Amino acid sequence: MEPFEPEDFWRAIILYGLNTATYKIALAQCLISYGEGHQTDIPLDVLARDFFVLYRKRLEADRPQLVLPDRLTVMERIVRLERLGKINEDQAIERVAREAFGDVLPRFHTVSDKALPMSFYHFDGRTLHLTDELFDLFGNGPKREHLKDETGSRWDLLEAAFSLRRERWSLTNDIRQFYLEKGYARTDITHTRPVLNGYQHGRCFYCGDVMDNDEVHVDHVIPRQLVQHDELWNLVLAHRFCNLQKNDALPDAVYIEKLIARNEHFIASNHPIKQTLIRELGASPEARRKAVLRVYHDAELVIGVTWQGIRGYRPDTDPLLHKFNQLWKTIPHSSR
Structure with a gap:
């Protein structure tokens, strides 16, 4: 099996x-x-100060930081107290050091209750000792900016998903309306593309090759004219060229199998919309597979398979599909 790199473990986290x-x-x-x-x-008090400053700035937008409605995180409460003048900045930072890290520091490297075999720091109770793997990524690493974008976009999407869940909005169609009605229009929604791209590891869904930022399209695998929705399970990122080649055609079954694998890869994520995807496609991989195939076979009856795919594409040599399968086998998931 191809060995995992630090970026794979960072993305898993x-x-x-x-x-x-x-x-x-x-x-x-x-x-x-x-x-x-x-x-x-990094001494704990330094981390606490940086953590507090980061959250104080982030909370200026008044977006939720917790999935549970009518609840606030410890950080939200501390920032609120400091803003109201009930505690000063130094007192706020002391509280952050004392109250905010009890769960996140020991569990940062845990995915689905499994400790990853690589760590980006070690914590001795007073100091974070950063590892070479962190510096490999963010010291002078070639993918530093890309991974930074993914991480920042993940925070954007978490806030949006928490808000959607609290207000009982549905999935993709309403996310767009949500951004407009709730003032999120100021944020370029394409900024969330790095997170979606993270699930595809920067590669085109149809040909498997690396995508450049200026040539990425979002595509409905099963044409929208047939499904009449923009649900996430049917959306992928693709080269402009590959997307235009496919156009509004129904692709060969090999791409539907890849879509099913991609969806399992996506459902493995603990993003708050995970349960929405499970609710729409099914509670088990078998049920989800049947749901996608049912839509595909219905589409076949209407228009038939009209696109065989990119010339030369082979699933057995597709690095993206290989990566899906690798991560899926390695990380245990409660939804399997």
Whole structure:
């Protein structure tokens, strides 16, 4: 089996870790800044100050940081007290150090209750000792900016998903309307593309090759004219060229099998919309597979298979499909 790289484990944490709050993403952003600064040892009080400043700025937008409605995270409560003048900044930072890290620091490297075999820091109760793997990614790593974008976008999507869940909005169609009605229009929604791209590891769904940022299209695998929705399970990223080649055609079954694998890869994520996807497609991989195939076979009856795919494409040599299968086998998931 191809060995995993530090970026694979970082993505596992960011894209597949359990996120009922945004603490893990905030800690990840602190780690990125330390890695860029080549800092090796971070005292707890320094981390607490950086964590507090990061959240104070983030909460200016008044977006939820916790999946549970009518509840606030410890960080939201501390920032609110400081804003109201009930505690000063130094007192706020002391409370962060004392109250905010009890769960996130020991569990940052845990995905689906499994400790990953690579760590980006070790914590001795007083100091974070950063590892070479962190510096490999964010010191001068070639994928530093890309991974930073993914991490920042994950926080954006968590906040949006928490809000959607609280207000009982449905999936993709309503996300667009939600951004407009709730003032999110100021945020470029294409900024969320790095997270979706993270699930495809920067590769085109149809040909498997690396995509450049200026040539990425979002495509309905089963044409929208047939499904009449924009649900996430049927959306992929593709090269502009590959998307235009496919156009509104129904692709060969090999791409539907890849879509099913991609969906299992996506459902492995503990993003708050995970349960929406499970509710729409089914509670088990078998049920979800049947749901996708049912839509595909119905489409076949209407228009037939009209696109055989990119010339030369072979599933057995597709690095994206290989990556889906690798991560799926390695990380245990409660939804399997």
